[in-house]
Amino acid sequence: xxxxxxxxxxxxxxxxxxxxxxxxxxxxxxxxxxxxxxxxxxxxxxxxxxxxxxxxxxxxxxxxxxxxxxxxxxxxxxxxxxxxxxxxxxxxxxxxxxxxxxxxxxxxxxxxxxxxxxxxxxxxxxxxxxxxxxxxxxxxxxxxxxxxxxxxxxxxxxxxxxxxxxxxxxxxxxxxxxxxxxxxxxxxxxxxxxxxxxxxxxxxxxxxxxxxxxxxxxxx
Amino acid sequence: xxxxxxxxxxxxxxxxxxxxxxxxxxxxxxxxxxxxxxxxxxxxxxxxxxxxxxxxxxxxxxxxxxxxxxxxxxxxxxxxxxxxxxxxxxxxxxxxxxxxxxxxxxxxxxxxxxxxxxxxxxxxxxxxxxxxxxxxxxxxxxxxxxxxxxxxxxxxxxxxxxxxxxxxxxxxxxxxxxxxxxxxxxxxxxxxxxxxxxxxxxxxxxxxxxxxxxxxxxxxxxxxxxxxxxxxxxxxxxxxxxxxxxxxxxxxxxxxxxxxxxxxxxxxxxxxxxxxxxxxxxxxxxxxxxxxxxxxxxxxxxxxxxxxxxxxxxxxxxxxxxxxxxxxxxxxxxxxxxxxxxxxxxxxxxxxxxxxxxxxxxxxxxxx
Numbered sequence: 001x002x003x004x005x006x007x008x009x010x011x012x013x014x015x016x017x018x019x020x021x022x023x024x025x026x027x028x029x030x031x032x033x034x035x036x037x038x039x040x041x042x043x044x045x046x047x048x049x050x051x052x053x054x055x056x057x058x059x060x061x062x063x064x065x066x067x068x069x070x071x072x073x074x075x076x077x078x079x080x081x082x083x084x085x086x087x088x089x090x091x092x093x094x095x096x097x098x099x100x101x102x103x104x105x106x107x108x109x110x111x112x113x114x115x116x117x118x119x120x121x122x123x124x125x126x127x128x129x130x131x132x133x134x135x136x137x138x139x140x141x142x143x144x145x146x147x148x149x150x151x152x153x154x155x156x157x158x159x160x161x162x163x164x165x166x167x168x169x170x171x172x173x174x175x176x177x178x179x180x181x182x183x184x185x186x187x188x189x190x191x192x193x194x195x196x197x198x199x200x201x202x203x204x205x206x207x208x209x210x211x212x213x214x215x216x217x218x219x220x
Numbered sequence: 221x222x223x224x225x226x227x228x229x230x231x232x233x234x235x236x237x238x239x240x241x242x243x244x245x246x247x248x249x250x251x252x253x254x255x256x257x258x259x260x261x262x263x264x265x266x267x268x269x270x271x272x273x274x275x276x277x278x279x280x281x282x283x284x285x286x287x288x289x290x291x292x293x294x295x296x297x298x299x300x301x302x303x304x305x306x307x308x309x310x311x312x313x314x315x316x317x318x319x320x321x322x323x324x325x326x327x328x329x330x331x332x333x334x335x336x337x338x339x340x341x342x343x344x345x346x347x348x349x350x351x352x353x354x355x356x357x358x359x360x361x362x363x364x365x366x367x368x369x370x371x372x373x374x375x376x377x378x379x380x381x382x383x384x385x386x387x388x389x390x391x392x393x394x395x396x397x398x399x400x401x402x403x404x405x406x407x408x409x410x411x412x413x414x415x416x417x418x419x420x421x422x423x424x425x426x427x428x429x430x431x432x433x434x435x436x437x438x439x440x441x442x443x444x445x446x447x448x449x450x451x452x453x454x455x456x457x458x459x460x461x462x463x464x465x466x467x468x469x470x471x472x473x474x475x476x477x478x479x480x481x482x483x484x485x486x487x488x489x490x491x492x493x494x495x496x497x498x499x500x501x502x503x504x505x506x507x508x509x510x511x512x513x514x515x516x517x518x519x520x521x522x523x524x525x526x527x528x529x530x531x532x533x534x535x536x537x538x539x540x541x542x543x544x545x546x547x548x549x550x551x552x553x554x555x556x557x558x559x560x561x562x563x564x565x566x567x568x569x570x571x572x573x574x575x576x577x578x579x580x581x582x583x584x585x586x587x588x
Contacts, residue, residue, distance in 0.1 A: 056499055057582040081581075082501020093496040093585065097225040106222075110501035154500065 004065070005162055005194035006030040006053055011062035013048050013217075022048040024217035025062070030210075032067075032161075035188065035195040037205035040214035046198045047166055049214070053196065054087060054164045055080045067161055082110040086155030086193070088184065090167035092147040094139040100126055100150045101135050107157040125153035128190070129183050145176035149183060156187050163188060165197045169204060181207070223514050226486065233482055238522040240478030241561050244471030245526025248464075249549075249557045250534035255464045256553070257392075257538075257546035259451045265391045266447040268340055271306065271419030272428055274450060275435060278443040282454075283417050284310050290413040292439045299434050301426035306337035307415040309405040313376070323365040327397030328376070330405035330416070337419060338399065346370055347385030353403055356381040359395040360388045376400060377408040392538075392546040419447070472560060475522070479568025483515050487576045494576050495584025504577040511576050515569020516562060523561025527554050 006028065013023040023045045030036045038046045051057040053064055055077040064071045066084055074080055081087075086107075094103045104122035113121070126135055129149040134142060142150065148168060155163055165184060169177030185207055188195045197204055205211040213220040227234045266274065275296060280286035288307075297305045309330030315323040331338050333350050341357060342349060347370040350357050356376070358368060363386045368374060372383050381400060389395045402415065422428060432444040445453045487494070494507055531549065538545040 051582055054499075056585070057580075076503075078498070078501055078503040081499060085501075087499050089496075089499075089585070093492065093499070095222070095225075095493050095496065097229050098222065102221055102225075106497065106502075107500040109222075110497075110503070110506065158501070 003032050004029050005032040005034070005067055006036075006196070007065040008049070008053065009063050009065075011049065011052055011064065012060045013045075013052060013057070014060045021217055023052070023059070026214075026217070026219055027062075028212065028219070030194055030196065032194055033192050034209045035185070035197070035207060037208035037211040038196065038198045038214060039200055039202070039205060039211060040220075041200060044214040045217040046214045048217075050164050050166055050196065050198045053162075054085050056087075078110070082107060083158055084161050086158070086160035086163040088148070088151050088155045088163065088165035088168045090170040092139075092144075092151045092171070094142075094147055094150055094154075096140045097138065099136045099138055100131055100142065100146075100153075103139055103150050104153045104157055107154060111158060113158075121157060122153070125156055126150065128187065129153050144172045145180060148172060148176075148180050152180070152183055152187060156191060156193075159191055160193055162194045162196070165195070167199055167201075168197065169199070169201060174203070177201070177203070223510065223517060226490070226510075226514055227517060230486070233485070234518060237478045237482040238518050238525065241475045241519050241522025241564060242525035242529055244475030244564070245523050245557045245561045246530035246533050247471040248468040248560065249527055249530025249553065250537060251464045251467045252553055253530070253534040253547040253549050254537060254545055255460045256548040256550075257534075258460060259457060260548045261391045261393060261546045262451050262457075263448075265394055266450045268389070268391065268394075269306075269337060269419050269447065270340065270421065271337075271447055272422045273420040273431065274417060274445045274447050275420065275442050276417045276445070278441050284312065286416045287411065287414045288416070288418065288442065290415075292442060293415060293418060295438050296418070296420070296435055296442070299431060299438075301423050301431050302420055303423045303426075304336055304421040305418050306335050306421070307332060307402065307418040308337065309402045309409070309411070309416040311405055311409065318366070318374075318376075320366055322367075323362070326362060326366075327393050328405065329394075329397060329399045330402035331399050332402050336421065341385070341387040341389075341399065345385045345387045347383070350384055350399065350401065353401045354379070354381060355384045356398055356400045357385040357387055358383050358398045360386055361392070361396040362398055365396070374398075377404060379404050379408075420444075468560075472564060475519075475561070476564045476568045479515050479518060479565055480571065482518065483511060483569045483572035484575075486514070487511060487572045490576075491579065491584050491587040494579050495581050495587065498579065498581035499585060507579075508573045508577040511573035512566065512569050515573070516565035519561045519563075519565020519568070520558075522565075523558040526561060527557050530557060 008026055008028050011023050011026045014021045026049055040046045052059050055071055101122045104125055105118040108118040129152050131149050134146055169180050181204060276283055277286040277288055293307055311328050313326045313328055315325055338349050368383050370383055370386055373380050435442055435444045451457055497507060534547045538547055
C-alpha cells in the first residue's frame with residue numbers, strides 16, 4: 001500500500017447541468033516511480049481522470065489517494081498541486097510575456113522559493129531539457145517543441161512526486177513528439193517521479209510499464 | 221516580474237488607465253490648491269489690514285454688495301472700545317470697460333486718502349501713497365498688465381486718476397488691483413454717503429465680543445466679523461469647497477472606473493493564464509494579490525503623475541486665468557492626492573482580483 005503513488009477508488013464525475021457522466025467509477029493503482037499510459041478516444045474520460053488525480057477538479061464521488069493522503073480530506077489542494085504534482089499540458093500553457101526561465105520559476109513562486117534559488121533551479125532544469133541557449137527567450141518566440149520542453153522543466157520545478165501529462169505531444173510533429181517523450185522519461189527517471197500520460201497516440205505508450213484503455217468513462 | 225510584464229503587455233491600455241488616475245488626481249490637487257490659495261489670500265489680506273473686526277451689511281451676499289449708511293458708521297465709531305474705524309468700498313471693473321486687453325478685470329479698493337488702512341501699502345511702494353481725490357496707487361501686477369508707471373494717468377469710472385505709487389503685495393488679488401479714493405466709487409455707484417464695509421481697530425484690552433454685541437444691538441442689519449475668522453464666516457466661500465469636492469468626486473469615480481475596467485479586461489483576457497497559475501499551485505490569495513498589486517501599481521504611478529500634473533496644472537491655470545488667483549499646496553494635500561490614487565487602485569482592482577481568485581483552475585484552463 002505504501003508503495004502506491006496514486007490510488008483512485010470508484011471515481012465518478014458527473015456534470016449535472018449538461019447531463020454528462022465523464023467518469024463512471026474508475027479505480028486505478030499506480031506504483032511509485034512507474035509510468036502509466038492512459039489511452040482512449042476523445043470524450044472517454046481520460047483527461048477528466050487526470051484532472052481529478054491532479055487535484056485540479058473534485059470528483060462527484062469516490063476518492064483520490066496521493067502518496068497515502070486522501071485528497072477528499074485535504075484542506076489545501078493548492079499546496080498539493082504545488083508540491084506533489086507536475087503538470088504538462090498539451091498546449092504548454094506558458095505565460096506568453098515571460099521568458100523560459102521566468103515560466104519555470106512560476107511554480108516555485110507558489111511555495112515561496114527565494115528569487116535567487118528559483119532562478120538557479122530554473123536554469124538547471126532548462127539546461128537539462130536542452131534549452132540552455134533559450135533561457136531568456138520570451139515564450140512566444142519559442143517553437144512548439146521548445147515550449148513543451150519549457151513546460152516539462154516547469155513541471156519538474158518543485159520536485160513533484162507525480163508528473164501528469166495531458167497529450168504532451170499533441171501539438172508537435174511526430175519527430176519532435178519522440179524527443180519530448182524522451183525528455184519527459186529522462187526527467188522522470190532522474191527525479192524518480194511517477195508519470196501518468198494521457199494520449200490517443202499508441203507510440204507514446206511504448207515505454208510505459210502499464211497502459212490502460214478507457215471508453216465512455218470506464219476502464220476497458 | 222509577472223506584474224510588470226502583465227501591465228506592459230497592453231501598454232496603451234495601461235497608459236490610458238494610468239493617465240485616467242493621473243488626471244483625476246491632478247484635478248483634485250489643482251482645484252484644491254487654487255481653492256485653498258484663494259481662501260488663504262483672503263485671510264492674508266484681512267491680517268494685513270491690522271484691524272481686529274470687519275463690519276459688513278448682514279444681508280449682502282458678498283462684500284462688494286454691502287452697503288452701510290453714514291448713521292450706522294457714526295454709531296459704531298462712537299462705541300467705547302473702538303479706537304479707529306476705516307471705511308472702505310470695493311468693486312470690480314471689467315477689462316473691457318478699461319479697454320485693456322491684457323487684463324480681465326481690475327479689483328478696485330476704495331479707501332479714504334490718508335487713512336490708516338492705506339498705510340499698509342507704504343513698505344516697498346514705488347512712489348507715494350494717495351493723498352488726494354484725483355490720485356490712485358496700483359498693485360505691481362496690475363501696473364504691469366495695464367502698462368502703467370508712476371506719473372501716468374488712468375481713466376477709471378469716468379475719472380482721470382494719476383498713478384502716484386505702485387505697491388507690492390503678497391496677496392495676488394491685491395497685487396492685481398488698485399486703491400482709489402472711496403468717494404469716487406461712492407459717486408459712481410450712486411452710494412451717496414454710504415460705505416461698503418469698514419474695519420475696526422480696537423483699543424487695547426477691548427473685548428471684541430462685547431463690541432460685536434453692541435454693534436448688532438444698535439445696528440441689527442450689520443454683521444461684525446473677527447478678521448481672523450473671515451473665511452470661516454463667509455459661507456459663500458463654501459461654494460468653493462463644494463465645487464472642489466464635486467470635481468474631486470467626479471475625478472475619483474472616473475479614475476476608479478478606469479482601473480476597474482482595465483483590470484476586468486485584463487483578468488478576462490488572462491483567464492487561461494490564471495488557470496495555469498492555479499494549476500501549478502498558486503493559491504487564491506496569491507492570485508488576488510497579483511491582480512490587486514497590478515491595479516495599485518497603475519494607481520501609484522498615476523498618483524505620482526497626478527501630483528506633478530496637478531501642481532503644474534494649477535500654476536498654469538492661475539497663469540492663464542484672470543490675475544488675482546493664488547495657489548496653496550501642503551504636504552497633506554499632496555499626500556492626500558497620492559493616497560486617494562492608491563485607494564482608487566485598491567478598490568478598482570478589488571472586484572477583478574476577487575473574480576480572478578474565484579476562478580476554478582479547471583474552468584479557467586478550458587476558457588477560450
